[in-house]
Amino acid sequence: MLILTSTGRIVVFAWKNFIRNAWIGLATVFVLLLALLSVNVLIGVNAMASSAIKILEQKIDVSVYFVPETTQAILDQARSYMSSLPQTSSVELLTADQALEQFKERHKNDPTINQALDELEENPLGASMVIKASKVDYYPFLMEALKNPQFSFAIESKTYDDHAVAIERVKEISQTVRYFGAILTLVFVIFSILIVYNAIRVAIYTQREEIGIMRLVGASNAFVRLPLILDGIFFALLALFLATGAIFLTLTFFDPYIRSFFDGNDPGLLSYFFDNSGRIILYEALVMIVLVSLSSWAAVGRYLKK
Amino acid sequence: MISFKNISKVYPPDVHGLKDISLEIEAGEFVCIVGSSGAGKTTLAKMLIAEERPTRGKIEIGGWDITKIKRREVPYLRRQIGVVFQDFKLLKRKTVWENVAFALEVAGETRKRIKDTVPHVLRVVGLEQKAHRFPTQLSGGEQQRVVIARALVHRPKILLADEPTGNLDTMNTADVIDVLKKINSFGSTVVLVTHNREVVNSLKSRVITIAGGRVISDKAHGKYILN
Numbered sequence: 001m002l003i004l005t006s007t008g009r010i011v012v013f014a015w016k017n018f019i020r021n022a023w024i025g026l027a028t029v030f031v032l033l034l035a036l037l038s039v040n041v042l043i044g045v046n047a048m049a050s051s052a053i054k055i056l057e058q059k060i061d062v063s064v065y066f067v068p069e070t071t072q073a074i075l076d077q078a079r080s081y082m083s084s085l086p087q088t089s090s091v092e093l094l095t096a097d098q099a100l101e102q103f104k105e106r107h108k109n110d111p112t113i114n115q116a117l118d119e120l121e122e123n124p125l126g127a128s129m130v131i132k133a134s135k136v137d138y139y140p141f142l143m144e145a146l147k148n149p150q151f152s153f154a155i156e157s158k159t160y161d162d163h164a165v166a167i168e169r170v171k172e173i174s175q176t177v178r179y180f181g182a183i184l185t186l187v188f189v190i191f192s193i194l195i196v197y198n199a200i201r202v203a204i205y206t207q208r209e210e211i212g213i214m215r216l217v218g219a220s221n222a223f224v225r226l227p228l229i230l231d232g233i234f235f236a237l238l239a240l241f242l243a244t245g246a247i248f249l250t251l252t253f254f255d256p257y258i259r260s261f262f263d264g265n266d267p268g269l270l271s272y273f274f275d276n277s278g279r280i281i282l283y284e285a286l287v288m289i290v291l292v293s294l295s296s297w298a299a300v301g302r303y304l305k306k
Numbered sequence: 307m308i309s310f311k312n313i314s315k316v317y318p319p320d321v322h323g324l325k326d327i328s329l330e331i332e333a334g335e336f337v338c339i340v341g342s343s344g345a346g347k348t349t350l351a352k353m354l355i356a357e358e359r360p361t362r363g364k365i366e367i368g369g370w371d372i373t374k375i376k377r378r379e380v381p382y383l384r385r386q387i388g389v390v391f392q393d394f395k396l397l398k399r400k401t402v403w404e405n406v407a408f409a410l411e412v413a414g415e416t417r418k419r420i421k422d423t424v425p426h427v428l429r430v431v432g433l434e435q436k437a438h439r440f441p442t443q444l445s446g447g448e449q450q451r452v453v454i455a456r457a458l459v460h461r462p463k464i465l466l467a468d469e470p471t472g473n474l475d476t477m478n479t480a481d482v483i484d485v486l487k488k489i490n491s492f493g494s495t496v497v498l499v500t501h502n503r504e505v506v507n508s509l510k511s512r513v514i515t516i517a518g519g520r521v522i523s524d525k526a527h528g529k530y531i532l533n
Contacts, residue, residue, distance in 0.1 A: 009411050020399040213395045216355070217456060218385035219412035220378070 010223065014230035024206050025235055031199035032239035032292075033246075035192040036284060040247050042188050043280065044269055046181045051268040053174040060170065061132045062139060063159040064146060068096060068126040070154040075127050078151040082131055085145055087138035092130040099125040126156060136171050193291060200232050200295035204303070211303040225300045232296040236288040244281055247273060307333040307495060308354070308464065313363035315349055315519075323349045324360070325519040331497065333463065336490045338506050339499045341516035342532055350516070351468045351499045355387055356380045368463070385413050388457025388494075392469035394449045396441040396456075402428070403437040406456045413460065427455040431485055447478025454485050465489055468499045479505065503530040 018025060066075065072095070079093045094102070100123045107113040117124075133139050146152060204211075207228065214224045251270045258267060273280070308331040315323035324346045331337050341347040352358040353365055356375050364373045372383060396405050403424055410420045428434045431451035441449050450470055457465055467486060471479040483505055490496045500506060506513055506529065513528025514521055523531055 005416070006414060017399065209395075210397055210399070213397055214408070214412070215381070216357075216384060216389060216395060217409040217412065218381045218460075219408075220381045223412045 006223070010226045011230065013227035014234065017227060017231050018234045021207075021231070024203060025231075028199050028203045028232075028235045029239045029242070032196060032236055032288070033242050035195045035199075036239055036243035036288070037246065039188055039192055039284070040243060040280075042185055044247075044251075044273070046185065047272040048267050048269055049177045049181060051272070053170070053177060055265070056170050057136050057174070058132075060136060060139070060166070061130050062142060062146075064129045064131065065156045065158070066127045066129070066154045067156045068123065070127055074151050074154050075129075078129060078148075078154075081148060081150070082129070082142070082145065085142070087133055087135070087141050087145075089132040089134040090130075091132075094128045094130070096123050096125055096127050099123075099128055136174075196236075196288070196291050197295040197298075200292055201299045203232070203235070204228060204296060204299035208303045211300065215304070221304050224304060225297065228300050229293050229296040232292040233289055236292040237285065240281065240285055240288060243284075244277075248277075307331060307368055308497075309364075309366040310350070310353075311364040311366075313350075313353065313360045313365065315346070315353075315358065316361045322519050327363075327516075327519075327521055329514060329521060329524060331495060333495055334490070334493055336487070336496045336509065336511040337498065338509060338511060338513045338528070339497065339516060340501055340506055340513060340530055340532065342501060345516045346519040347499045347501075347516050348468055351466055351497070354464070354466055354497070355384055355389055381412070385409070385460050386462055386464070388454075388460065388462035388465040390450070390453050390457050390465065390467040390470045392472035394441070394446075394453050394473075396449055396452060398441055401438050401440055402433060402444070402452050402455075405441070405452055406459060409456050409459045423459050427458045430458065430488070431455045445478070446473050447475075447481055450474060450478070450482050451485060454482070454489070458489065462494060464495045464497065466497045466499075469501070470498070471500065471502055471505060483509070501532075506530040 064078075066078075075093060075095070079091050082088055083091045100117075103125060104114070104117065131142055133142055143158070146155065146158065211224055211228075251273055255270045258269060259265070310327050310329050313324055313327040317323055327346075327350065339347045339350060349358055353360060354367070356372055360373060364371060366372070367383075367387075370383075375383060397408065400408060406424050406427060407420050410423060415423075425434060425437075428437055431454050433448060433451055433455065436444060436448065441452065444452065450473075454465075454467075454470075465486070470482055470486070474482060479502070486496050486498065487509075498505075498509075510527050512526050513523070513530070515523040515528070515531055517532070
């Protein structure tokens with residue numbers, strides 16, 4: 001019963017302090033808001049970089065060209081073997097007839113090519129197969145798999161060698177972006193921790209006299225500390241609420257401009273924040289609550305020792 | 307009831323705040339501790355509420371040795387001693403009612419007891435009409451009476467008043483001293499730390515005079531003897 005009464009009083013003290021301390025509270029909330037926004041900007045940049053890399057990675061594939069007289073049975077065998085590999089994401093087989101049709105469609109306005117094709121009695125094109133790996137790292141493995149003696153003799157050429165440099169470059173870029181993204185995130189997190197800690201320290205500093213008075217009238221350390229910690233949590237949650245609102249409003253407003261910047265492609269920023277909003281808000285709330293609680297605990301402790 | 311035995315306080319490197327002070331104060335007494343600024347009277351008062359610790363000696367209150375009191379026990383000591391300060395020490399963001407009730411709330415008193423006690427003590431100090439004002443909306447004398455009301459809520463056996471009239475005019479000074487006398491008449495021990503000559507001489511109570519960290523005079527019906 002006593003614990004319940006004390007808990008109730010601590011919550012009421014914290015709430016009244018939060019309301020009556022509005023101006024100093026507002027300054028604290030503003031600083032916490034800036035820290036949250038800077039972290040979210042970084043989350044957004046990381047998401048955009050990942051999405052750009054993913055788009056680049058998706059554009060990579062290996063085309064395999066078969067000699068024109070390859071039978072359908074061998075083509076099917078090649079397709080089913082490559083599809084069965086866990087490293088393969090997709091396999092698309094184009095028969096000789098489909099290849100010819102696509103070629104004609106592509107060059108329907110070029111009379112020279114059409115005339116040349118008409119003069120040929122047989123289909124000069126062979127079948128082809130477009131293979132995509134589930135990860136960029138798997139392409140060398142897939143190239144080895146294409147050496148399967150059951151169908152390798154029918155392969156005329158592969159485009160991997162042409163793409164190898166591009167694939168390596170994309171891999172390098174993606175690793176570099178992830179590496180620097182991690183370092184930048186760490187730096188931002190450290191800065192944010194320092195900003196939050198100092199904001200809370202200043203907020204507590206303005207109440208140092210009150211802390212002394214509370215102790216003089218017989219308040220236990222917990223009774224002094226807990227309302228101030230709770231107060232800090234109120235600040236953090238208000239800052240998080242404002243930061244979340246600001247981010248969604250800004251993204252919704254700027255999304256068309258961001259798309260046009262990426263030549264009409266969706267960089268996935270808005271959808272990233274919408275899809276992950278629950279997780280981001282939860283993690284940020286937890287981190288802020290822990291951070292603010294520890295900061296308040298340490299900051300109040302200074303005045304409790306006196 | 308209150309006993310100081312060979313109390314000394316040395317501030318590093320070697321500033322002597324108090325030098326070998328021994329005195330006893332009986333239950334129900336009204337004692338004035340007087341001295342000029344820096345004499346050591348506030349240091350002595352602070353030791354009563356464990357805000358300062360003696361370098362040597364022993365302090366007992368009602369048989370409780372508070373010389374080496376543990377930090378977690380300090381709140382319990384302070385709930386048993388009412389304290390009044392020159393600078394009021396009121397919580398600015400709490401109303402008169404909340405300031406007074408706070409002393410009970412931190413002690414875990416029930417809501418009913420708080421509702422009964424707070425109006426009662428506010429009546430004793432004549433502030434029941436201003437219960438919902440904030441300290442900044444009160445005069446100095448009224449603020450000091452709120453502090454006294456707060457000090458009274460635990461019905462303390464000891465009331466320690468450290469320069470309670472230091473910031474008040476003559477009228478408010480008389481009011482506050484009257485309230486202190488009233489509290490003493492209910493049976494509480496009142497320890498008044500002051501350097502106000504008129505107040506000390508008008509009380510005709512025990513006067514302990516401190517100078518240079520030592521007790522230089524202790525008279526049952528004393529007068530202010532310093533220049």
